[in-house]
Amino acid sequence: MPSWCKASWSEAVSLAELQSDFIDSLRTPSAAAPESLATPGGMRPNRRFNVYRNNVVVSLIEALRSSFPVVERLVGEEFFKATARAYIDHEPPRSPLMFQYGETFGNFLDAFPPAASVPYLGDVARLEFARLNAYHAQDRVPIAITHLSTLPPEQLGEAEFQLHPSLTLLSSRWPVFSLWAASSEQQSAQDVNLDTGEDVIVIRPEYNVDVRCLPSGGYSFLKALQDGASLGDAAGQASEATENFNLAHHLEGLFGLGAVCAVELRNSKQ
């Protein structure tokens, strides 16, 4: 670069322009270091600038590795890093809270052609992100099932449940729980039969995040409760979707997991 050009650059550049150019170069791996940088020994400081580029990418790959260890185990470290790099390029974080980064990683994996041969990867990523969410979610003390016996029996069908803030429901056409469980226990996921889907509940009522496979009918029952349906309506929807839906069995499971924090009667909310 001729020296007159350098002089005119340094007079004109604002902080906004300088940072904009810095980021443009940062996000383009093949780009040279920005022109705003000093040139020690007359050399464009490409290697020096690359430290920042590398720091950003490596720290974000590490953040994704620590949030999605089972996805990494399923595809191997090398493939995971290449995939993470593509995701980071496609969707850089928008928040400095690294434990929130990767919310859309599952959707990205669904549509990522190199991962097409592992079609369940997106669901496993969503399960892992749900675990992370549960870990950092608001704390709240669950209530016991005996609470239901304090309500007038004739109004029980009208009861609405407040579910635990850490709770996430997932419905997968793949055996996502079995795949996750096999891989997270260092077993091989290759023995898992891929023919049946699984529904999963993720919750953290106390210290530990609990991941459970839901029995038949459980997902539609809980999803209805989560969407604000009354107990009667939720049980009705689940009975329609599932033969022999056993309400008592599901209530016991739900309260046993610490998933219910409050029960309200519709008419008492007025």
Next chain:
Amino acid sequence: MDTPAKTSSAIPPRAGVGLKAAHYSPIQEQRPDIGWFEVHAENYMGAGGPPHRYLEAIRRDYPLSLHGVGLSIGADKPLDRDHLTRLKRLNERYQPGLFSEHLAWSTHDDFFFNDLLPVPYTQEALTRCADHIDQVQETLGRQMLLENPSTYVTFEDSSMSEIEFLRSLSERTGCGLLLDVNNVFVSATNHGYSPEDYLDAFPIERVGEIHLGGHARDQDDAGAPLLIDAHDRAVADPVWTLYARTIGRSGDLPTLIEWDNELPSWQDLFAEAQAADAILVQSQLERSRVAR
């Protein structure tokens, strides 16, 4: 320094370490004799869960310092108000003895680039940083400390030295300074100046905390040594020597061992803190000998 400061839970002028989740258990079991802990604020910005329970337990037993890594004080764009609000809540909840952030930027166009990017030392950047620091101190209702960076590049446009820039910011805003001695060694090596001269010129009376950490070695475009602020290993010998020199000038200051990657065992991290404490004690002895 007329910003109201919280005086509760003061950080003692001895060694502390950066708190890592991997060390929660040994710390709770052993209750080590260590001066204080520092946490990255962003790791405790979730609504609830185990991180807060552990931090509350540790806060009951030790003074705590809050260190932000995501505020982007050096950005041209306004500070993220949501993030400031989260910091304010965290500050109120844990009543840390110190709050610090970096002379760096990491946000642009709604994106967060998880690294501490370098600031040009210009009048425009000085004004922008000063406005941002004023806003932080007003929001938190306390003084903050600003940390000198590790840098790998410099800007054509810079019209003042890093020390002039930091001193001006501190004088304009009343903020204190966090002196990272490893950053001084890294930047001095990378840009070919004397770390001793830098430390001797640093406005030491405004320093409220010292950081020490490990660095990695690389090479620049001309094959010259390029040090990287990696926080992935023990503090290097030349940095210990510079630390002793700094303490000799400043007197005792809270000193943090930072080790964020390739985490050591709790015992190895604790040993680093004890090495810093030993230098603090030695420095006290030397000063009292001179006084006599």
